[in-house]
Amino acid sequence: MDGLIPINYLIPAIIFIFGAVIGSFLNVCIYRIPRSKSIVKPNSFCPACEKPIKFYDNIPIVSYIILGGKCRHCGAKISKRYPFVELLTAVIFLIIYRRCGLSYELLVQMVFVSLLITISFIDYDFQIIPDVLSVGGMVFGLLIAFVRPGFRFMDAFYGVLIGGGVLFIIAYGYQLIAKREGMGGGDIKLLAMIGSFTGFKGVLFSLIGGSIIGSLVGIPLMLMKKENMKYAIPFGPFLSCAALIFLLTGDRYMDALLHFIMGR
Numbered sequence: 688m689d690g691l692i693p694i695n696y697l698i699p700a701i702i703f704i705f706g707a708v709i710g711s712f713l714n715v716c717i718y719r720i721p722r723s724k725s726i727v728k729p730n731s732f733c734p735a736c737e738k739p740i741k742f743y744d745n746i747p748i749v750s751y752i753i754l755g756g757k758c759r760h761c762g763a764k765i766s767k768r769y770p771f772v773e774l775l776t777a778v779i780f781l782i783i784y785r786r787c788g789l790s791y792e793l794l795v796q797m798v799f800v801s802l803l804i805t806i807s808f809i810d811y812d813f814q815i816i817p818d819v820l821s822v823g824g825m826v827f828g829l830l831i832a833f834v835r836p837g838f839r840f841m842d843a844f845y846g847v848l849i850g851g852g853v854l855f856i857i858a859y860g861y862q863l864i865a866k867r868e869g870m871g872g873g874d875i876k877l878l879a880m881i882g883s884f885t886g887f888k889g890v891l892f893s894l895i896g897g898s899i900i901g902s903l904v905g906i907p908l909m910l911m912k913k914e915n916m917k918y919a920i921p922f923g924p925f926l927s928c929a930a931l932i933f934l935l936t937g938d939r940y941m942d943a944l945l946h947f948i949m950g951r
């Protein structure tokens with residue numbers, strides 16, 4: 688039966704399509720959650736002409752290409768964001784499938800990645816991180832840790848403790864001394880959520896890695912725009928990006944990062 692069903696390609700293809708469909712749902716969440724709208728009703732509609740989008744015009748990635756990035760009814764431009772989020776989710780799902788195989792852990796990591804993507808884009812758009820995602824995700828991460836192979840509840844617990852507790856104290860202390868907010872409450876709740884899925888190592892990696900990526904991206908951006916340093920670039924996307932790197936590489940860069948901090 689060899690070659691009759693190319694199973695080696697079939698499962699990755701299904702994972703990719705599943706990722707694109709989830710990405711499409713994440714687009715809905717990114718648009719609706721910060722606007723306090725229901726994520727289930729109504730069905731998708733064009734934000735310009737408000738006509739409902741038919742199912743055949745709502746196929747992830749494909750429809751955007753077929754429609755040439757324009758609404759079928761009014762011709763309004765559809766944001767490139769939509770196919771981008773769909774493609775991004777599909778590719779990351781494929782990468783974690785390659786790492787985890789068809790497993791329970793794959794599902795857990797799919798949820799975690801979905802939370803990170805949704806939070807990043809909402810934070811980028813609105814400079815807020817909704818509690819339903821950060822705190823809700825953290826509760827989920829803690830509960831799922833009880834039944835997660837290779838990950839203990841205490842790992843999640845310490846992750847939340849470091850991400851939420853210790854950083855809250857640092858941020859609060861900074862605020863008292865500097866009389867202005869350094870890291871926002873939303874970022875701390877996000878770190879606690881990251882901790883519930885990745886443990887305290889993941890929190891440390893995300894915080895340090897996120898700061899490095901944030902500086903690499905943020906400082907040139909501020910210089911170009913000639914904005915002053917107080918101009919807030921949301922930190923959430925950088926924390927999420929570093930958390931994703933930790934998830935996909937595990938401890939590989941952790942040692943290098945620790946050496947970097949210790950200065951050797």
Ligand SMILES: [Zn+2]
Pocket residue numbers: 733734735736737738758759760761762763
């Ligand atoms: Zn339209």
